[in-house]
Amino acid sequence: MSDKIGIYVCECGPNISSKVDIERILEEIAALEDFRDKELIVKQHKLLCSVAGKAFLEEEIKANELTHLICAACSPRDHDSTFKEVCKKAGLNPYMYKIVNIREQCAWVISDKEKATDKAIQYIHAGMDRVVYQQPLIEKQLDSNPDVLVIGGGIAGLQSALTLAGKNRRVFLVEKSAELGGTSIHFQKLLPRQGSDTATRNRKIKEVNKNPYIKVFTSTELSKIVGFLGNFEIVLKNSENDSETELLAGAVVLANGFQQANPQDFEGYNYTDNDEVYSALEIEKMYSETNQITMKSGELPKTVALVHCVGRKEVGYCSKICCNYLIKISDYLQSISSDIEIIDLFQDMCLPEKEDQEYYEELAARVIHSQRVTGTKVAGNKLTYTGINGRETTIEPDMIILAPAIIPAADNVHFANLLNIELHETGFFQEAHIKINPVSTNTDGVFVVGANRGACSISDAVIQAQAAAGKVLTQLIPGQKIIPEVMVSEILEAYCTGCQTCLEVCAYGAIYYDAERGISVVNEAICRGCGNCVGSCPSGSIRTRHFTNPQLYQEVKEALRK
Amino acid sequence: MTKIPQRGALINSEKGLQNSLLTFLKKAAEKKLFDAIMLPMQVPSGDSFAWILIKDMQLLDEATPIAPIMPVNAAKAVKRLTRKGEGSSKIAVLIKPCEVRACVELAKLNQIRTEDIIILSYDCLGALPMQDYIKDPVWGKQEFSAILESKNWNSQFVKPVCKICDKFSLSASDLHFGIIDEQLLAIANSEKGETLLAGMDMKADQELENWKQYIRKIRTKRLASKAETFEVIKTKVAGFANLLDTFSECIGCHNCQSACPICYCRQCYFDSAVSKPNSDVVLMRAEQRGGVSLPLDKIMFHTGRMAHMSLSCISCGLCSDACPVNIPVAKIFSYVASETQKTFEYTAGESFGDALPMKEYKPEELGELGKLVQNAEIQEGGHE
Numbered sequence: 027m028s029d030k031i032g033i034y035v036c037e038c039g040p041n042i043s044s045k046v047d048i049e050r051i052l053e054e055i056a057a058l059e060d061f062r063d064k065e066l067i068v069k070q071h072k073l074l075c076s077v078a079g080k081a082f083l084e085e086e087i088k089a090n091e092l093t094h095l096i097c098a099a100c101s102p103r104d105h106d107s108t109f110k111e112v113c114k115k116a117g118l119n120p121y122m123y124k125i126v127n128i129r130e131q132c133a134w135v136i137s138d139k140e141k142a143t144d145k146a147i148q149y150i151h152a153g154m155d156r157v158v159y160q161q162p163l164i165e166k167q168l169d170s171n172p173d174v175l176v177i178g179g180g181i182a183g184l185q186s187a188l189t190l191a192g193k194n195r196r197v198f199l200v201e202k203s204a205e206l207g208g209t210s211i212h213f214q215k216l217l218p219r220q221g222s223d224t225a226t227r228n229r230k231i232k233e234v235n236k237n238p239y240i241k242v243f244t245s246t247e248l249s250k251i252v253g254f255l256g257n258f259e260i261v262l263k264n265s266e267n268d269s270e271t272e273l274l275a276g277a278v279v280l281a282n283g284f285q286q287a288n289p290q291d292f293e294g295y296n297y298t299d300n301d302e303v304y305s306a307l308e309i310e311k312m313y314s315e316t317n318q319i320t321m322k323s324g325e326l327p328k329t330v331a332l333v334h335c336v337g338r339k340e341v342g343y344c345s346k347i348c349c350n351y352l353i354k355i356s357d358y359l360q361s362i363s364s365d366i367e368i369i370d371l372f373q374d375m376c377l378p379e380k381e382d383q384e385y386y387e388e389l390a391a392r393v394i395h396s397q398r399v400t401g402t403k404v405a406g407n408k409l410t411y412t413g414i415n416g417r418e419t420t421i422e423p424d425m426i427i428l429a430p431a432i433i434p435a436a437d438n439v440h441f442a443n444l445l446n447i448e449l450h451e452t453g454f455f456q457e458a459h460i461k462i463n464p465v466s467t468n469t470d471g472v473f474v475v476g477a478n479r480g481a482c483s484i485s486d487a488v489i490q491a492q493a494a495a496g497k498v499l500t501q502l503i504p505g506q507k508i509i510p511e512v513m514v515s516e517i518l519e520a521y522c523t524g525c526q527t528c529l530e531v532c533a534y535g536a537i538y539y540d541a542e543r544g545i546s547v548v549n550e551a552i553c554r555g556c557g558n559c560v561g562s563c564p565s566g567s568i569r570t571r572h573f574t575n576p577q578l579y580q581e582v583k584e585a586l587r588k
Numbered sequence: 589m590t591k592i593p594q595r596g597a598l599i600n601s602e603k604g605l606q607n608s609l610l611t612f613l614k615k616a617a618e619k620k621l622f623d624a625i626m627l628p629m630q631v632p633s634g635d636s637f638a639w640i641l642i643k644d645m646q647l648l649d650e651a652t653p654i655a656p657i658m659p660v661n662a663a664k665a666v667k668r669l670t671r672k673g674e675g676s677s678k679i680a681v682l683i684k685p686c687e688v689r690a691c692v693e694l695a696k697l698n699q700i701r702t703e704d705i706i707i708l709s710y711d712c713l714g715a716l717p718m719q720d721y722i723k724d725p726v727w728g729k730q731e732f733s734a735i736l737e738s739k740n741w742n743s744q745f746v747k748p749v750c751k752i753c754d755k756f757s758l759s760a761s762d763l764h765f766g767i768i769d770e771q772l773l774a775i776a777n778s779e780k781g782e783t784l785l786a787g788m789d790m791k792a793d794q795e796l797e798n799w800k801q802y803i804r805k806i807r808t809k810r811l812a813s814k815a816e817t818f819e820v821i822k823t824k825v826a827g828f829a830n831l832l833d834t835f836s837e838c839i840g841c842h843n844c845q846s847a848c849p850i851c852y853c854r855q856c857y858f859d860s861a862v863s864k865p866n867s868d869v870v871l872m873r874a875e876q877r878g879g880v881s882l883p884l885d886k887i888m889f890h891t892g893r894m895a896h897m898s899l900s901c902i903s904c905g906l907c908s909d910a911c912p913v914n915i916p917v918a919k920i921f922s923y924v925a926s927e928t929q930k931t932f933e934y935t936a937g938e939s940f941g942d943a944l945p946m947k948e949y950k951p952e953e954l955g956e957l958g959k960l961v962q963n964a965e966i967q968e969g970g971h972e
Contacts, residue, residue: 525699566857579865583865
């Protein structure tokens with residue numbers, strides 16, 4: 027009789043002791059003398075989770091040389107890890123211990139003391155039957171990788187990379203197009219009154235390109251990623267020559283940007299490419315390429331209408347930046363010619379930054395004729411707006427410039443699947459918490475910055491980029507060890523038929539198919555032990571350690587005996 | 589399924605079905621349209637048939653393209669041919685529509701590689717029950733020849749599942765042989781099939797309308813007798829008492845599971861250690877119920893098997909052929925399968941493109957689950 031099971035019943039102050047007859051538990055459990063040929067040590071304690079309780083438990087494990095431990099106490103959510111730590115300190119493998127919940131499941135829910143005691147005894151018995159089937163598991167330590175993958179070479183991506191590299195962190199910056207800069211590369215000016223101009227942006231691009239800690243991959247997309255904080259395995263694909271690059275990184279900052287909605291997708295905006303109707307982004311491109319804003323004929327427009335809030339009702343949110351950039355476009359126009367008449371049709375004016383209002387008022391006083399409207403329609407070159415008095419007016423300016431809603435980038439869904447992060451109902455990424463954790467996601471080690479989590483200005487993008495870099499620098503510390511989950515799944519080669527059903531249900535991408543052997547295999551560093559694959563396997567060839575069929579069967583069998 | 593073909597090529601069938609098919613296959617072999625072919629061949633004793641993978645085409649003379657019995661579902665044989673490693677040769681297989689359907693299911697479970705095979709099928713008149721045949725193989729051969737000869741679609745001698753089979757014609761095969769009275773039509777049903785026909789210098793110039801009508805007529809009759817049979821079988825499996833009654837004769841040999849082409853697990857859960865509890869548990873069960881039948885878990889085995897494979901059950905009837913105590917397993921499983929497949933709007937074996945319901949992981953199915961529960965509640969309410 028070398029095996030010894032220690033069974034310790036916690037009084038939890040009066041929580042358990044007043045509702046359950048602990049003396050009877052001790053008697054009846056101790057009476058199971060020949061329990062599977064194991065020696066039983068049955069004791070009680072006032073509060074096992076207290077400092078004194080933990081010391082008592084540690085001493086008991088050592089003194090009695092326990093091989094198995096049962097703590098009949100509270101919910102595992104409260105103190106499972108507490109007792110595991112005690113086991114480690116006392117030299118007992120923590121997977122040879124089992125907590126039995128006689129508080130929430132017995133004392134707190136059954137008013138009849140006798141019945142509560144009966145149930146507690148049965149559950150402890152079930153725990154004993156399980157614990158003898160448990161096996162010691164050894165935790166491993168992995169080195170964490172401090173490098174960071176930044177996806178997107180726009181303002182947010184550039185800033186993330188620079189801030190991280192500022193602390194000598196190695197950054198892989200991936201941009202799907204051929205050059206860095208993102209959407210704002212098309213802007214001739216940023217908001218001039220805020221002291222930022224294109225030189226600021228170009229300087230950032232230059233800094234990134236010459237920074238020895240940043241490796242830039244242009245014309246490149248993320249094709250595969252598996253892993254977790256500290257240990258992501260990444261495959262990048264070059265879209266020009268289809269070559270693949272494999273990388274390791276510890277965190278991912280996703281800055282894949284946004285897109286501007288097509289106004290023609292919204293009701294009431296009917297025009298063709300031949301009409302003098304432009305989106306703001308088309309004007310930005312035209313101005314940055316030619317230094318001019320002209321009609322299709324090449325002539326300067328005499329009257330220009332600026333239309334705010336195109337598609338706002340449909341998308342259901344304010345795109346935040348449009349009022350500001352329409353004012354900037356007015357600024358472009360008046361710098362081209364002071365004769366251009368600018369009619370500005372807004373529904374609500376959104377000027378959030380402290381200098382925006384002044385910039386607007388200064389231009390409004392000189393060149394912008396602003397008018398509040400409740401709706402706008404475009405038919406060819408004709409623009410109809412509804413005034414606040416409800417009256418409709420149709421005008422035909424030389425040029426109509428629309429500010430369409432900012433909508434999620436088309437690849438948001440792709441990234442959501444690839445990185446296992448949640449999307450908000452608008453299609454933008456969902457923050458872990460919009461106020462207290464705004465650049466984190468539901469997946470540890472993956473951060474979202476810039477306009478992929480909602481429309482944002484350049485200054486907001488920079489703030490978010492720096493915030494995410496801060497998160498990475500504090501969460502992913504060089505030299506830090508990762509202790510991967512040990513309660514992971516394993517596939518028994520002898521029974522696996524290679525049908526790959528488990529690959530479909532694995533939420534972590536932890537299973538791959540080994541064509542050579544014709545079986546599926548679990549990557550233990552990535553597996554989190556959720557058990558989805560176990561449930562899906564038609565052959566019963568997968569088991570999750572510490573939750574094997576015999577272990578569960580023994581426990582359930584005993585719990586259901588009566 | 590891809591689009592239903594509109595035209596087929598006429599084959600000379602004066603010498604009877606078996607000979608016409610053999611002539612076609614020999615010609616295709618001569619033209620090297622495939623490197624090997626898998627066909628049924630009589631075993632030396634003459635009492636049964638086996639699947640033979642033929643490389644030496646001289647052996648074709650000894651083959652029986654349409655065997656009177658189905659000792660092994662062809663899908664099991666095809667699995668052995670293609671599961672592991674890439675094949676370098678093109679293998680033709682001539683199999684029944686239910687066997688094609690089993691192949692489709694196994695392909696979805698990655699047990700069969702269809703790249704390596706050309707599947708040929710035919711309008712199937714059914715197969716004789718194994719036990720009837722081995723009692724008197726001479727009678728069996730004669731009776732089956734007569735069925736083929738007279739195109740008897742209503743034979744009383746074929747297996748019970750064959751009598752109610754409505755999926756006896758065009759399936760997901762590459763090339764299908766349509767039977768209409770004295771005519772035999774070769775119908776290409778995929779690119780591979782078209783290549784094969786073209787290689788045979790055969791032109792698909794025959795309209796298929798007559799044949800389709802002919803098949804439709806038979807199918808209508810079959811569907812009616814299927815509905816009738818299912819009405820009866822329903823009562824055998826409704827509720828625990830009836831299940832107990834139906835499966836009480838089971839001797840726990842698990843032959844049905846070994847014969848089933850869909851049961852592809854290397855070890856059945858019901859043969860694993862988990863379903864062999866310790867003796868104290870057996871005693872405990874006896875104590876609770878007053879007595880317990882051994883070997884354990886007969887109903888658990890059958891209902892468990894239903895839960896595991898009924899979505900892919902293709903009603904080939906091999907389970908019944910394999911049952912030594914004549915439990916109507918095939919009819920029962922076929923009925924349950926028709927119900928479970930209806931629930932998932934899925935038809936086993938229909939097309940290589942349909943995803944297996946249990947292999948697809950869709951978050952919106954949680955909503956569907958709610959709907960199912962709701963429906964069940966409404967139905968329960970209806971019984972009151």
